Amino acid sequence: MSKKIREYLINRKDNQYEVVIGLEVHAQVLSLSKLFSTSATKFGAEPNTQVSLVDAAFPGMLPVINEFCVKQAIKTGIGLNAKINKRSVFDRKNYFYADLPQGYQISQFKDPIVGEGKVIIDLPDGHKEVGIERLHLEQDAGKSIHDLDPQNTFVDLNRSGVALMEIVSKPDLRSPDEVSIYIKKLRSIMRYLGTCDGNMQEGSLRADVNVSVRKKGSKEFGTRCEIKNVNSIKFMQMAIEYEANRQVDLIEEGKTIDQETRLFDTKKNETRSMRSKEDAHDYRYFPDPDLLPLEVSDEFVNKLKSEIPELPDDKKKRFINEFKLSAYEATILVSDIEIAKYFEEVVAKMGKNKDMKLVVNWITGELFSVLNRKNLEITQSPVSAKNLAILVNLIKNGTISGKIAKTVFELMLKNDEDPQKIVEEKGLKQQSDPKALEELIDKIINNNREKAIEYKQGKEKLFGFFVGQAMKASGGKANPQLINEILKKKL
Amino acid sequence: MSEITKQSLTELVENIKNKKLSSSEVTKAFIERSEKSKVLNTFITEDFTSALDKAKKFDQKPNLDLKLPGIPMAVKDLFCTKNVKTTAGSKILNNFVPTYESTVTENIWSEGAILLGKLNCDEFAMGSSNETSFFGNVQNPIDKNLVPGGSSGGSASAVAGQLTPITIGTDTGGSIRQPASFTGTVGLKPTYGSCSRYGIVAFASSLDQAGPMAQNVKDCALLQEVISSFDAKDSTSIDFKRSHYSKDLTNNIKGKKIGIPKEYRVDGMPKEIEDLWQKGIEYVRDCGAEIINISLPHTSYALPTYYIVAPAEASSNLARYDGVKYGYRANGENLIDMYEKTRSEGFGSEVQRRIMIGTYVLSSGYYDAYYLKAQKVRRLIKNDFDEAYKKVDAILTPSTPSSAFKIGEKTNDPVSMYLNDIFTVPVNLAGLPGISIPAGHDAKGYPLGLQIIGKAFDEQNILNIAFAMEEKINFKNKITDWWIK
Numbered sequence: 001m002s003k004k005i006r007e008y009l010i011n012r013k014d015n016q017y018e019v020v021i022g023l024e025v026h027a028q029v030l031s032l033s034k035l036f037s038t039s040a041t042k043f044g045a046e047p048n049t050q051v052s053l054v055d056a057a058f059p060g061m062l063p064v065i066n067e068f069c070v071k072q073a074i075k076t077g078i079g080l081n082a083k084i085n086k087r088s089v090f091d092r093k094n095y096f097y098a099d100l101p102q103g104y105q106i107s108q109f110k111d112p113i114v115g116e117g118k119v120i121i122d123l124p125d126g127h128k129e130v131g132i133e134r135l136h137l138e139q140d141a142g143k144s145i146h147d148l149d150p151q152n153t154f155v156d157l158n159r160s161g162v163a164l165m166e167i168v169s170k171p172d173l174r175s176p177d178e179v180s181i182y183i184k185k186l187r188s189i190m191r192y193l194g195t196c197d198g199n200m201q202e203g204s205l206r207a208d209v210n211v212s213v214r215k216k217g218s219k220e221f222g223t224r225c226e227i228k229n230v231n232s233i234k235f236m237q238m239a240i241e242y243e244a245n246r247q248v249d250l251i252e253e254g255k256t257i258d259q260e261t262r263l264f265d266t267k268k269n270e271t272r273s274m275r276s277k278e279d280a281h282d283y284r285y286f287p288d289p290d291l292l293p294l295e296v297s298d299e300f301v302n303k304l305k306s307e308i309p310e311l312p313d314d315k316k317k318r319f320i321n322e323f324k325l326s327a328y329e330a331t332i333l334v335s336d337i338e339i340a341k342y343f344e345e346v347v348a349k350m351g352k353n354k355d356m357k358l359v360v361n362w363i364t365g366e367l368f369s370v371l372n373r374k375n376l377e378i379t380q381s382p383v384s385a386k387n388l389a390i391l392v393n394l395i396k397n398g399t400i401s402g403k404i405a406k407t408v409f410e411l412m413l414k415n416d417e418d419p420q421k422i423v424e425e426k427g428l429k430q431q432s433d434p435k436a437l438e439e440l441i442d443k444i445i446n447n448n449r450e451k452a453i454e455y456k457q458g459k460e461k462l463f464g465f466f467v468g469q470a471m472k473a474s475g476g477k478a479n480p481q482l483i484n485e486i487l488k489k490k491l
Numbered sequence: 492m493s494e495i496t497k498q499s500l501t502e503l504v505e506n507i508k509n510k511k512l513s514s515s516e517v518t519k520a521f522i523e524r525s526e527k528s529k530v531l532n533t534f535i536t537e538d539f540t541s542a543l544d545k546a547k548k549f550d551q552k553p554n555l556d557l558k559l560p561g562i563p564m565a566v567k568d569l570f571c572t573k574n575v576k577t578t579a580g581s582k583i584l585n586n587f588v589p590t591y592e593s594t595v596t597e598n599i600w601s602e603g604a605i606l607l608g609k610l611n612c613d614e615f616a617m618g619s620s621n622e623t624s625f626f627g628n629v630q631n632p633i634d635k636n637l638v639p640g641g642s643s644g645g646s647a648s649a650v651a652g653q654l655t656p657i658t659i660g661t662d663t664g665g666s667i668r669q670p671a672s673f674t675g676t677v678g679l680k681p682t683y684g685s686c687s688r689y690g691i692v693a694f695a696s697s698l699d700q701a702g703p704m705a706q707n708v709k710d711c712a713l714l715q716e717v718i719s720s721f722d723a724k725d726s727t728s729i730d731f732k733r734s735h736y737s738k739d740l741t742n743n744i745k746g747k748k749i750g751i752p753k754e755y756r757v758d759g760m761p762k763e764i765e766d767l768w769q770k771g772i773e774y775v776r777d778c779g780a781e782i783i784n785i786s787l788p789h790t791s792y793a794l795p796t797y798y799i800v801a802p803a804e805a806s807s808n809l810a811r812y813d814g815v816k817y818g819y820r821a822n823g824e825n826l827i828d829m830y831e832k833t834r835s836e837g838f839g840s841e842v843q844r845r846i847m848i849g850t851y852v853l854s855s856g857y858y859d860a861y862y863l864k865a866q867k868v869r870r871l872i873k874n875d876f877d878e879a880y881k882k883v884d885a886i887l888t889p890s891t892p893s894s895a896f897k898i899g900e901k902t903n904d905p906v907s908m909y910l911n912d913i914f915t916v917p918v919n920l921a922g923l924p925g926i927s928i929p930a931g932h933d934a935k936g937y938p939l940g941l942q943i944i945g946k947a948f949d950e951q952n953i954l955n956i957a958f959a960m961e962e963k964i965n966f967k968n969k970i971t972d973w974w975i976k
Contacts, residue, residue: 053591057811059584060571060593060690062725092807094853098826103810153826155815284853286862289696289804291726 008175009216010248016216017251019244020224021179021209022171025186026164027196028140028204029072035139035163036063036106043202047145047156055161057101062290065090069163070294072195073113073137074304076165079189079311080132082117084301088136090291094284099142099155107166109285112136113294119169119189120313121181122331130182131170140164165196171210171221176237183207183233184335188312192337206231211243213251222247223257227264227271239264243271315340323347323356332364338378339363342385349389355396362392366409382413391419401480404428432479434486437470440478441486444469455491463487495520496653500562500710503656507553507560514553514561517656518546518605521563525607525654530974531630533649535568536576536609545605557603558717565655567646568609569616570596570701571690575606579692580614580624580642583812583819583837593690594725595659595701595718602717607655611645614839615809616666616694618642619911620901623841628898631674632970633937637895640670640911646704647674651968657705657714661691663698664797665891665915668927671704672890672940675929675968677711677957678704680915682947683922684729687722693808695801696727698919706968708928708958713737715950734951742959745779749956750883754790755914757892763933764889771887771930771941774963775956783883787875792868793917798909799852799865800920805842806849812837844905873921880946885953888914890927890940914942924950928957929966936969 010017034041037054054061077084091109114135120127142160146153167186173179187198187205198205212224227243230236242264247257261280262271287293310318312334319330333343346359367388371378383391391408394400400408400423408419408428423429431437444466445452455462470483492498492506495517506512522539542563549561571577571589578584592600600606613623621629621644629644631637632652639648643660647670650658660667662680671678679702686701693699703714716737721730751772756765772782814820814833821836823829838846852861879886892913901908918925923944930941941960945953 056816058589058591058817059577059579059587059692059811060589060688062689064724064726094807094810096810096813096830098813098815101811101816103813104807282855284807284850284855284858286803286807286853286858289727290693 008177010213010244012248012252015252017213017244017248018216018218019174019240020171020212020214020221021173021240022224023169023173023179023182023210024208025167025169025183026206026208027076027167027186027190027198029069029137029163029165030194030196031066031069031072031163033066033068034161035066035069035137037161039161041162043199045158047154047158049158051157051160055101055157057103063106063288065291065294066163069137070113070296071304072163073135073165074296074301075193075308076167076190076195077114077117077135078305078308079193079195080114080117080119080135080167082132082135083115084296085111085113085115086296086298086301087111088113088294090137090288090294091285092288095281097141097144098153099144099157099160101142101157101160105139105141106288106291107138108136111293119182119185121178121185123178123181128172128178130172133168133170135165135167138164138166171212171224176240179209179236179240180233183236185312188335188337192309192311200232203231207236209236209239211240211247212257213244213247223259225257225259225271226261228261228274230264235264235266238266238269239271242269246271325356325360329360329364333360336378342378342381345385346389346392349386350393353396355392358392358396362388366406370413382416383409384416387412387416387419394419394423398430398432398479399423400428400430401476404430404476428477430479431474431477432482434482437474437478437482437486438490440473441466441470441483441490444473445490452491463491466491496524498656499706500656500713501707503562504558504560504713507562508555514546514549514563514605515543517561518542518563518607521607521653521655527975528652528654531632531648531652531654532627533610533629533645533652533654534565534608535578535580535611535624535626535645538575538606538608542605542607549603549605554603558713559599559602559604561603561605562656563605563607564599564657565607565610565646565649566596566599566658567612567643567660569612569661569692570659571692572596572606572609575609577609577692578626579616580612580626581838581842582625583833584692585625585819587818589690591690594687594720594722595691597690598718598720599659610643610649610658612660613642613644613666614842615692615805616642616661616663616699617805617841617845619665619669619908620896620898621645621670622898622902623839625839630898630974631895632974633674633895633968634935635973636898637937638673638898638900640673640895642666643670643678643704647671647676647678650674650676650704650706651970652974653970657703657710659701659714659718660704661694661699661701662915662919663694663700663801664919665912667702667704668890668915668925668940668942669911671927672929672938673895675938675966676704676706677708677926677928678702679711679715679926679950679954680918680924681715681719681950682729682924683919684727685719685733685924685948685950687720687725687728689722689724695804696808697804698797698801700919708926708954708961709737709740711926712740712954712958715954719950729948731948736951736954739951740958741955742778742962744775744956744959747780747885747952747956748783748883749775749780750783750785750879750886752785752787752790752879752886752888754787755888757913760889760892761933764892764939767931767939767941768887768889771960774960775887777963778959780956785879785883785886787872787879787917789868789871789875790917793872793920794909794913796865796868796872797912797916797920798848799861800869802845802849803852803862803865804849806846806853809838809842809846841905869920872917876917876921876923876944884946885949885956886944888942888944890914890942894933894935894937894939918942918944923947924953926953926957928961928964929968930960930964931966932969938966938968
């Protein structure tokens, strides 16, 4: 793990450029109802079935803050090691659009609910601290649908008013890979906290990506461009790569970079100008007079702090200390709260004499490959933690070999069957009786006299042949260690 | 028993409770008078048939324990009423029928009152003469071609003209008190947070407040008792202990300290207003109250502050009227074109003016100089009152700098129109309660009002002072029924 990761630099003739990236992540608050109304937030509902009079901005309708969403934002702030602001203010961000019923979005501009914090990301050559600028609460807009009718645009307001957390990072990221690791870490923390499901396919997590470049070694930031609303890690990486190269090319040609908002075209793999700084909206932010400043007490925050579960960084430390895992293994196991839960459940079910290496290998090896193959989450694992624990113990105590275990595992996939039962029913128990094995080996040597002689004369390769014969004769059940010992003795 | 429509709310409630009158009789009487009073143009939407049905139903099974048993009343068309068109005096909401009820009107119906219809008002409550309404100007029952004031002009006119025994208005900068003053009626603007704003078409959220309008202080107190409630649906609603305003009403104001702010003696104020104020001072002194001269040093900044804060909030509040979801929609080439046509055809010129002012003062580069500074001055104005209330229990001022003016007299001069609110606006900026009571007539015989401003949540106190003064003043409104042939 000491290998230094290659710096991400863009090379042109005599110049090397560094890429500077900051993210504005929009994370949907995990909440049954919206930020300022009681409408449901379920994904995939029929259009306009989760819309209240408040969400549709009917005359005289007023927003009322959802306390649960406030708690979720504060918990997230705690998870980001951030300052919780005891007083925050909701502002109106004014602009016209068909899917913005109020004509303004309620957001937090000057006084966000969460201030500066930090996220530790694990890199192949160690770790790095990514600064968090702020986290604020805001409403999502509705959705305009342009492709259902040649003349008209349809509007679905189900999302209108759904609570989002905008998490703004400092410009601390330096490569597409770091961005990927950062997003995954953020997602992991929020899933541990239960404050965002992090589901990017459903739009629960998306980001505006700020990219600039500068000559390596320079301390000044370059002019940045903001790539709006990118909704997958892969696209973020592609967009950054394209955008950074575009900016470097401009500099190399002696041109300047315009500060602007750009869109990433996922089909053409390029970013395109959306609007320049001059055309930027004047959002006319001002404090929303329908809402009082949001004030939270120390008591309120402390109560939430006491409800914070063990987060990935602490869990990783504990795994390393308690289970003697390597940093690499621990990182994989804590990356997702459900994986960590599964792992700990297996460990708990294994009892005293456990082989941690074996458990980790089975989870990250066989189990992950099955989940991958079947496109399942760990929560949908066909093999329960309890049964995986039994299987690992069967290997550990010599009841079955690792090879047989793979066969048993395949059989377990069907109905999450008890491996003990499979081993008994199918007679897969390992043959570890030295007497029986000696008899078996005597027979093989007798039947292969010539080869035995050749071996004795120095053709050592033939040892493998005898092992193979013995395993075959035992139907694969012979304890391979014993076979080795006996063969060495007899030959 | 006097003619039904001439009776006060208190009398009507008593007569219904004593079964001397039925709700149907009362309702019918007001409807009949309203039918004869179309010239006043007080109603935007009449709901007479349904009102008579409700009255009949009430009479079949009267619940006489209610505070407004079977009392018919019309309300300002800024309150959303379920299944009854609500326009806010605007073309842009001309076809809008809410599926919901405002909290204030809900409170009224649950005390037994019956909706007669929706009353005319300035468009989105922006105006001081009811001339900005899409549905035409309202006549003041006091005299022909006289404005009733605004924005609750229809409400004031309807009470003064006896088309409704009581009503409710909304007051953002004087929209209850100024028309009350112009029509010889009583109007109370409660403390900000006293009445829920839920279901009231918003003008300027940090200033808007619903309030009662009536022929006398007692009726006003009773209606305030009904409409004021804590409402979780309005985040600015305040949960304070509300008095039984009508039950606790007393004319004993002995020892109360009444402040007279020197800054309200503005340049060019007519002598009759000055004299009226003097008379008011003598009345409260006669009641045993103590007069104390006070200073509210930032008063002269109130009007400019108001005309930054209110349009700023309005420009944002009115963004929702875009032709997309409800209300008027003009056809356009594309979305932007549709917006532009809808809003320029749907809003009248005063509303457009205020949207533009509001948009301007919130724009980047101007925000600090206008909006932010206005918020700071607003704080100073509130501090002035806080200081004053260390020495006095209430403040007495004129309600308006003049009596009602002629229709069309000020329509081309918005600034002179805005000056109407000079005495009422500081009260909204400070979030305080204020009541206007009729206190005399000018040379033309038009009514003039005095305003009593209270401490926050101290409605009972200003109602008591108003009640005591009312007795001394013994004002008689000169309604000649000139419009009834």
